[in-house]
Amino acid sequence: QSVLTQPPSVSAAPGQKVTISCSGSSSNIGNNYVSWYQQLPGTAPKLLIYGDNKRPSGIPDRFSGSKSGTSATLGITGLQTGDEADYYCGTWDYSLSVGVFGGGTKLTVL
Amino acid sequence: QITLKESGPTLVKPTQTLTLTCTFSGFSLSTSGVGVGWIRQPPGKALEWLALVYWNDNKLYSPSLKSSLTITKDPSKNQVVLTMTNMDPVDTATYYCAHLVYNWNYRSPYYFDYWGQGTLVTVSS
Numbered sequence: 001q002s003v004l005t006q007p008p009s010v011s012a013a014p015g016q017k018v019t020i021s022c023s024g025s026s027s028n029i030g031n032n033y034v035s036w037y038q039q040l041p042g043t044a045p046k047l048l049i050y051g052d053n054k055r056p057s058g059i060p061d062r063f064s065g066s067k068s069g070t071s072a073t074l075g076i077t078g079l080q081t082g083d084e085a086d087y088y089c090g091t092w093d094y095s096l097s098v099g100v101f102g103g104g105t106k107l108t109v110l
Numbered sequence: 111q112i113t114l115k116e117s118g119p120t121l122v123k124p125t126q127t128l129t130l131t132c133t134f135s136g137f138s139l140s141t142s143g144v145g146v147g148w149i150r151q152p153p154g155k156a157l158e159w160l161a162l163v164y165w166n167d168n169k170l171y172s173p174s175l176k177s178s179l180t181i182t183k184d185p186s187k188n189q190v191v192l193t194m195t196n197m198d199p200v201d202t203a204t205y206y207c208a209h210l211v212y213n214w215n216y217r218s219p220y221y222f223d224y225w226g227q228g229t230l231v232t233v234s235s
Contacts, residue, residue: 002156035211035221037157044206044228045149054183080231090155092218098161098172099147099219 003028004089004102011108012079020074020094020105022089028100028107034072036065037105039086048087079109111138114146114226115205121232122197128231132190132207136224141165145210146190146223147222148181150203158203162210162219163190170219197233204228 005023012018022034034052045058049065052072063085064075072089088100123153125176132146139146147162161171171179181191188208206228213220 014213032216032218033220037222044225045222046225047221047223050211056223065112090157090159090221092213092216093219096173097170098174099149099162100156101149101159103156 002103003096003100004091004095006089006102006105008106009106009108011110013110014079014081015078017075017077018079018107019076020087020089020107022072022074022102024054024070024072024091024093024100026054026070027095028070028091028093029072030070031094034065034067034089034091036063036072036074037088038083041085041087045088045107068101069079078106081109112209112224113233115224116205116206116207116226116229118231119227121234122232123222123235124198124233126197128192128194128201129200130194130205130207130229130231132192132226133177134190134207134209137209138189139163139165139183139188143212145198145212145219146183147208147210147219148190148192149222150201151206151228152200152203154162155203160205161192164212179194199233200234202231204230 036049053065148160208222209224
């Protein structure tokens, strides 16, 4: 069971918007930055968001991140079939002294 | 351009020791604020953080696996090596190495911005 809790799956139609939540605690999300990773089928994870809401160069502004208290959210607008992937949140947990990831959310673009 | 690539055996027997090498280019592990980490992913399951080594040779390990993991770096060869002892079938996974950026504000790992392609390791007799 992951320290960070994500919904197992979300779905939406092409062109629509979807949000993926990541719930943690004061020992992780509440006191550190959150990053988000996209894992397309059969490939390595790719950094989408860091520092709660910053996008690396090359990541379109359709992807956004936010945080409030001990929860973080990834938003994706203008959904495309190419966005179908697993999405993971990650951060550092001070109590456990380990990096932690969420259980992953599978995005289906209907 | 930063690249990383994992190498090592694809099949190990239970109780054996696994040695994986991460060979990287495009950055130096002697540069302040840089690290290399190992993350694994069992088939169909989530990512699991294993270990990382910083530019200053500080090392962090997953507490649940600390007794079986060792991470070392060789900046002159642009390599980081992970060894994992007493392998078990539950350790079957794809193992990734990744470039890490250090978080100076929180004095902790920040994010993995470049990942290797991963290498699948199967533990079976």
